[in-house]
Amino acid sequence: MNKKFYDYLFDFKNAIPPAKGRVLLAEPLLQGRYFARSVILLVEHNQKGSMGLVLNKPLSFNVNEKVDLFSSCESPLFLGGPVHTNHLFYIHTAGNLIPQSYPLSNDLFWGGDLKTVQNLLDNKIITSEQIRFFTGYAGWDKLQLVDEIDEKSWIVSLLSTETILQEAPQDLWKIAVSELGKKYRHWLNFPENPQHN
Template sequence: MKKLDINIFQAKHKTIHPEKGRVLIAEPFLQGPYFARSIILLTEHGSEGSVGFVLNKATDVYPDEVIEGLFNFDGELYIGGPVSSNTLHFIHTLGTMVPGSIKVTPSIYWGGDFEKVKELINSGAADRRNVRFFAGYAGWSPGQLETEIADNSWIVSTLDDKVIMNSESTTIWKESLASLGDIYKTWSNFPANPTYN
């Protein structure tokens, strides 16, 4: 019998450093209600820490059920992370139409004038393809995210802006991990509960 010189539980990560606009893909062994099998868009990363939003943890609540004056928005409200879960945040592709927005990627912006976003949605100029709402956010103190990456909790990667804004929350983790190839494709097929085989 030939001995294989591989360990499917460890992968050699490409050296991609975290920065604004990149995504964190949870490794399949990361547990917990917020981060297990999660994909996080980093909207801020620097010497003061990091901020991001979990893209694939949808709730059973619709934003127009909890946001006063918002009508007929058919998108979901996502759990952005465990920090300040009673606060509302949003990303969008409306650019300078929303004053005060922070550019995160070539076409995705974070925050800005909330009343203007509501106005654009209510007038039909924006919808779930342009805006995503989050309750709470994911946050890391200075150096904390780098430590978690070194501990193999996260894979730093990139995603197309259209995938970030429009992907199905139930499949984005598996598809994003599998797209990295090699061992990651194997990881994408691991059962959520490792006792199942």
């Protein structure tokens, strides 16, 4: 395996293993439309593989412009990843108000009954600040994500639900890296495109 030049600076792998509800932070030089400087919320992680939603890649249009069912939702639609980009996914804080939701933490859930989501939004029982919609997701086969973490493409971290849903998407990677502590602060100084350095 070829070492990345900053492997020689320190081993940045931390002790947090991947798990549902945790986030992946892309190492600063990872490239590509979907994953450069991405923050990915893991919604599934088990022996069969992993599934996540990219939290910080908003598209240039709102949910109500693309999804007729949610005509009252003026929140941005996010690009959740390269897999099944014609499918809609969502995370929310509504919990048991939305049947068939899956808990990711004490106050963050994903999925659930679509018609109920529509009714809750239309009747203003939940606000668009309590839910985020994604088209597509990021997926990994069995052990693929663990291998990528070992190769230092990702670091696993924890973010509060408030940070996930309320922080400006364009700032989320920097905020998440800052929360990792002093050891990772120099990540913030890496150029987004190393060829421009």
